[in-house]
Amino acid sequence: MRKRKAALVLSAGAMGLSSAAMGVPTGWQTEEVPVPTVQPELRLPAAMLGASQSLKEAMIQEEGVRTTVYRDVAGYPTVGVGHLITPEDGLAVGQKVSQERILEFFDKDIGKAEAAAARLAGATPLFQHEFDALVDLVYNVGEGNVSAKRSPRLNQAIADRDYNGIAQELDYTNAGGATAKGLVYRSERRANIFMGGQYADPRMQA
Template identity: 40%
Template structure:
C-alpha cells in the first residue's frame, strides 16, 4: 500500500483504491514511483517509457501555445523582461532578422514553434537519460525546457531537479518544476505572475490530471 494517494488517479477498477500498489498485484506488476505504470489497462498518457520514444502530445503543444500567447498577436513583442519574442514565445535571435512589432504569419509562427519544441524535447531527453517517464511527465518537462531553456536546467542552475532525476524521485521532480522569475536585459531577476500560474499548471500536467484548455 502507498502511504499517500497515487497522484495518477483512477484509471480502472483495479486502481479504484488509490492506496493500492501496482493494481494490488505487486507480484506481477511494478510501480516504483506511483506516477506511471506498465500495468494492463493503464491510460496511454500514464505508461512508463523511454523519453527517446516520446514526442510532446497535441495537448502539450496546445498548453505551450496558450501559455506563450493568449492574445493571438503573433508579431514580435516584448516578453515582459525586455526581450523580443515572436509567435508562440520564440526568442528572437539576430539570425531571425526580425525587429520589434514586425508582423508574423501563422505559418511562420507554427514553423518557429515546431523548431523550438524539437529543441526542448532534445533537452528533456538528455535531462532524464534512462529514467522512464510518462507522456504527461514528458509534456510537463518539455514545457519547462521550452520556457526556461537548457542552460537553466543544468545541475548547477537546477540542482534539485537534477538530483530528483538521478534518484528516480518523481515527486521530487514534480516539486522542482516551479519557475516564477525571469532575468531582464539589465540582469535583474523579476517575479512574473504569469510564470507562477504556468508553473502550477505544469505540475498538474506532470501529475497527470490536468484539464487542458483550447489554445
C-alpha cells in the same frame, strides 16, 4: 527522427478564453477540438516520446500567438508562440510575421524542447504527461536554466527517479529578476501535468 507538425488549431470555446485574451489570430481558430490526455501504461525512455497534442494546446494557451515582434517580461524580443528572436531570424521589435513562419518557429522550438527534455531525463523513464511537463519547462525557461549547475535539485531528483521530487522542482516563477504572476500559474499547471496529466488552466478553476 520522425517529422512533426505543429498543431495550432485552437478553439476559444474549448479553452474557455476569448481569442483576444489568448492573443490567437482569428484565422487560426476552427471548430472545437477535444484535448485528450493519453498516458501509456508503462513509463518509457524519454527518447521514445514526443510532445503530445494536449501539451501543444496548453502551451499555445499559455504563450498566446503573437504576430508582431514584442519584448517578453524579461525584455527579450519574442514572436509567435514564445519564440525568442535570434540574429538569424533577422527580425526586430515591431515587425509583423506571417502565420506560416510562426508555424515554422513553433515546430522548430518544440523539436528543440523535446530533445532537451530527453537529455534532461536521461535514463529515467517517464509517462507521456511527465515528459510533457519537462518539455514545457525547457520551452519556458531554456535548457541552460535546467542544467545540473543551475537546477541541481531537479537533476538529482531525476537521477534518483524521485518523481514526487521532480514535481516539486518544476516551479520557475522569476523573469527579469522578479516574480511573474503568469509564471506562477504556469508552474502550477506544469506540476499538475506532471503529477496527474491534468492539462487544464488552473486560472479557470479558481
